[in-house]
Amino acid sequence: MRLNNIATPVIAWTGATLLLGVLASALLTWWQADTNFRTAQSAFETHSLDVVERLQDRMRLYEYGLRGARGTVLTAGEDGINEQLFDQYTKSRDIGTEFPGARGFGFIRRVPRPQTDDYLQARRADGRPGFAIKTLKEHEGESFVIEYIEPSERNSVALGLDIGSETNRRQAALAALQSGKATITGPITLLQSTGDPQRSLLFLLPVYRGGATPETLEAREARAFGWSYAPLALSEVLADFSLAPLHYDLSITDVSDPTKPDVVFNSQLTRPPSTATLSQALEREVYGRLWRIDLYARPGFVDHLHLIPARTVLAASLATSLLLAALICAILLGQDRKRKSLVQQAQLATIVENSADAIVGESNDGRVIIWNRAAERLLGYLRSEAMGQPLLEKITPEGERNTAAQLVEQVRANAEMAPADTTLLTKAGALVPVSITVGAIRGAHGEIIGIARLVRDISERLRAEQKLRDLADSLEQQVKDRTAELETARHDLQTVLDSVPSMIGYWDKNLCNRVANRAYSDWFGVDPAGLFGKHMSTLLGSELFERNRPHIEGALRGEVQKFERAIPRIDGKGNRHSLANYLPDVVDGEVRGFYVIVHDITEVVESRMAVARERERLAHIIEGTNVGTWEWNVQTGAITINERWAEIIGYTVAELQPTRIEAWAERSHPDDLPLAQEMLERHFRGEEAQYQSVVRMRHKDGHWVWVQSRGRVSTRTAEGAPQWMYGTHQDVTPMKEAEEQLQRAVAMLGGVLDAATQQSIIATDPDGIITLFNTGAEKMLGYSAQELVGVSSPAPLHLIEEIEAYGKELTQRHGYPVQGFRAFVHESAVSSPSATIKLMD
Numbered sequence: 001m002r003l004n005n006i007a008t009p010v011i012a013w014t015g016a017t018l019l020l021g022v023l024a025s026a027l028l029t030w031w032q033a034d035t036n037f038r039t040a041q042s043a044f045e046t047h048s049l050d051v052v053e054r055l056q057d058r059m060r061l062y063e064y065g066l067r068g069a070r071g072t073v074l075t076a077g078e079d080g081i082n083e084q085l086f087d088q089y090t091k092s093r094d095i096g097t098e099f100p101g102a103r104g105f106g107f108i109r110r111v112p113r114p115q116t117d118d119y120l121q122a123r124r125a126d127g128r129p130g131f132a133i134k135t136l137k138e139h140e141g142e143s144f145v146i147e148y149i150e151p152s153e154r155n156s157v158a159l160g161l162d163i164g165s166e167t168n169r170r171q172a173a174l175a176a177l178q179s180g181k182a183t184i185t186g187p188i189t190l191l192q193s194t195g196d197p198q199r200s201l202l203f204l205l206p207v208y209r210g211g212a213t214p215e216t217l218e219a220r221e222a223r224a225f226g227w228s229y230a231p232l233a234l235s236e237v238l239a240d241f242s243l244a245p246l247h248y249d250l251s252i253t254d255v256s257d258p259t260k261p262d263v264v265f266n267s268q269l270t271r272p273p274s275t276a277t278l279s280q281a282l283e284r285e286v287y288g289r290l291w292r293i294d295l296y297a298r299p300g301f302v303d304h305l306h307l308i309p310a311r312t313v314l315a316a317s318l319a320t321s322l323l324l325a326a327l328i329c330a331i332l333l334g335q336d337r338k339r340k341s342l343v344q345q346a347q348l349a350t351i352v353e354n355s356a357d358a359i360v361g362e363s364n365d366g367r368v369i370i371w372n373r374a375a376e377r378l379l380g381y382l383r384s385e386a387m388g389q390p391l392l393e394k395i396t397p398e399g400e401r402n403t404a405a406q407l408v409e410q411v412r413a414n415a416e417m418a419p420a421d422t423t424l425l426t427k428a429g430a431l432v433p434v435s436i437t438v439g440a441i442r443g444a445h446g447e448i449i450g451i452a453r454l455v456r457d458i459s460e461r462l463r464a465e466q467k468l469r470d471l472a473d474s475l476e477q478q479v480k481d482r483t484a485e486l487e488t489a490r491h492d493l494q495t496v497l498d499s500v501p502s503m504i505g506y507w508d509k510n511l512c513n514r515v516a517n518r519a520y521s522d523w524f525g526v527d528p529a530g531l532f533g534k535h536m537s538t539l540l541g542s543e544l545f546e547r548n549r550p551h552i553e554g555a556l557r558g559e560v561q562k563f564e565r566a567i568p569r570i571d572g573k574g575n576r577h578s579l580a581n582y583l584p585d586v587v588d589g590e591v592r593g594f595y596v597i598v599h600d601i602t603e604v605v606e607s608r609m610a611v612a613r614e615r616e617r618l619a620h621i622i623e624g625t626n627v628g629t630w631e632w633n634v635q636t637g638a639i640t641i642n643e644r645w646a647e648i649i650g651y652t653v654a655e656l657q658p659t660r661i662e663a664w665a666e667r668s669h670p671d672d673l674p675l676a677q678e679m680l681e682r683h684f685r686g687e688e689a690q691y692q693s694v695v696r697m698r699h700k701d702g703h704w705v706w707v708q709s710r711g712r713v714s715t716r717t718a719e720g721a722p723q724w725m726y727g728t729h730q731d732v733t734p735m736k737e738a739e740e741q742l743q744r745a746v747a748m749l750g751g752v753l754d755a756a757t758q759q760s761i762i763a764t765d766p767d768g769i770i771t772l773f774n775t776g777a778e779k780m781l782g783y784s785a786q787e788l789v790g791v792s793s794p795a796p797l798h799l800i801e802e803i804e805a806y807g808k809e810l811t812q813r814h815g816y817p818v819q820g821f822r823a824f825v826h827e828s829a830v831s832s833p834s835a836t837i838k839l840m841d
Helices: 002-076 083-091 113-125 167-179 217-223 299-304 310-325 329-354 373-379 398-412 459-499 519-524 536-556 602-625 643-648 661-667 673-684 733-755 775-781 800-814 822-831
Strands: 105-111 143-150 200-208 224-233 248-254 262-266 278-286 289-297 358-363 368-371 420-425 431-442 448-457 503-508 513-516 561-568 575-587 590-600 628-633 639-641 691-698 704-716 722-731 760-764 770-773 836-840
Touching (some): 002 200, 002 278, 083 143, 167 200, 373 448, 431 459, 536 575, 536 590, 643 722
Antiparallel strands (some): 248 262, 358 368, 628 639, 691 704
């Protein structure tokens, strides 16, 4: 009975414990599954935020690189930057280490259309003879040309590209220019990474004259002359983001235009497909673009967290329930305190063991009582080698032992402690720079039972500090070198200015001279060095100064001035003709002075006067020949005529306005126009050196006027098409009427000859070839005109003996041989070179 009394509570407690254990196991299993999901979700959210922050940090790092490139351009100056300077700058930076993922850094220059040829000439003179501007699409605006890009080995294909020829790139460049801020483009495909399945972008930072970003939009647009930029391939930018080892996928979509989202990067394009267990979507504004960043966790991500599976918890909890059922409630309560103590010790041990810094503890007698894994890695001693050994003295160098003893004394005196930099000896005998924080290990009653040291390796920090010092020294040397270069440049610039024959100077807003080149000596006979600080009127004299005053005042209002002026020569022999340019120096809206550039155009003016005289002479010649003149723009159809042209057909020039080529075609006879147009086309094709035609044109009174037109193409377009053509119109109506009368007379004579059937009429040219053989000759001699005209002489019509006898007679008479049929035409040929006609009955 007593045994049953004892067994019953045991069974009851065992059954109750087992039942509660099963229920608890089920609840714990559900809780573990839910906890695993929440833990994984939280970890993935934290990881997502870290990835986005890393991405933003990476972009800020690129911006820092852009500012460095811009500083190089500004230091060299808008026109001073060249291939060598930009190459020196990039070689001073370790782009791969300092800016991981960036393909390089470069400079893009604004090139207005009218300055394209000068710009290409300058670039080719800068060591790139084959430099050319490449476009992605034809456009009419100014060009944004990639002038430099380093490293050039993997970016050379982009050199010379006009990014303004593609809308996405151009909009980003203009947005950066107008805002003054670093800006990225939308997704693009780089010329230098066309095989990359991922998209790319350009990172642009505007460069303004004067260095500082102007406050107003108008000033920013006026003073910007280019951009520092970096081409970024997203596959390279994100190469070190450990997508595969950390088991997640990353997608970046440009949603700046919500209606047209554009994928910038998607890691799933280059990885095997997988089912996402967790996802996170974040939107961030990134240098002028709105990005949606989507992260998807692969199954390996959750596995990487090493979470306890719910089924393992179920099995363990059931097993625990069985074990707990075997224990009585009193034992469990008695062990509760001990369990809590063990948990705390385990937590502390875990923290110490997994600390990234070495943690070393020693007892009051100097023996090691704490030695974690970080201490093993840092100092080389295994825990088994260190524990219980007086190792602290061994790892402390001789010269650092006093410092170590002072730290211990301060701890025992309860003094405030700051980390101390020192060195320790490793097992291999190497010195390691470390930072040590010392604290007391106290017992249950607060007494000091040992000393704990937190030891951090500061090798990287010291190296970084040394790099900073080296960088400071380098920058100081660069400043010195740049100062020397600027002085050399100033001297070279002055030398160049002095070699220019034109006067070049600068006058401040008080009209006091600040710069003058040597040409001032040639023009005014003054020493340029002695001109500094003197008023402009002192140089020009009162009369010339007053004549120039309106232009001076216009320049001080910020208006560019350009005018011609005759300046007396210093030797008194006439005037020197000049073309003056006053260019205002405007800074932040304030005119500080103006530049003066004066060219000697004496030869131009004299040539201009000679041309005027020549024009007057030609006008007199045209007036004397009584011809009309015309100037025709073949491409536009516009035509300029003089009064004689209009007068020939009874009009005035004013009545024919606006004059176009159609005015000639509409008034030309339709029967004459095709031949005239054919002759015009032959001249256009180069088959005829000159265009010449005679057409009838309708007079204002209604009758037809014969007009002879002559002309020649003077200039052609770049494609070779005729552009400008010049010529004359001459009234040839009297000539045409005379020709018609002559033709009628010839026709009448031909009729008379053909009617003379009873007489033989034969005519030859001076060489004896028959040119006329009438009907009477055909009847009399039996030949047809077709057989003899233009083919034969009259020799077949005479006896050979007769020809020979007459030839001998002529030979004796003239003293030189006359033979063959020449005997019959010789007399006529000697007296007249015209054709000879023989009449025979």
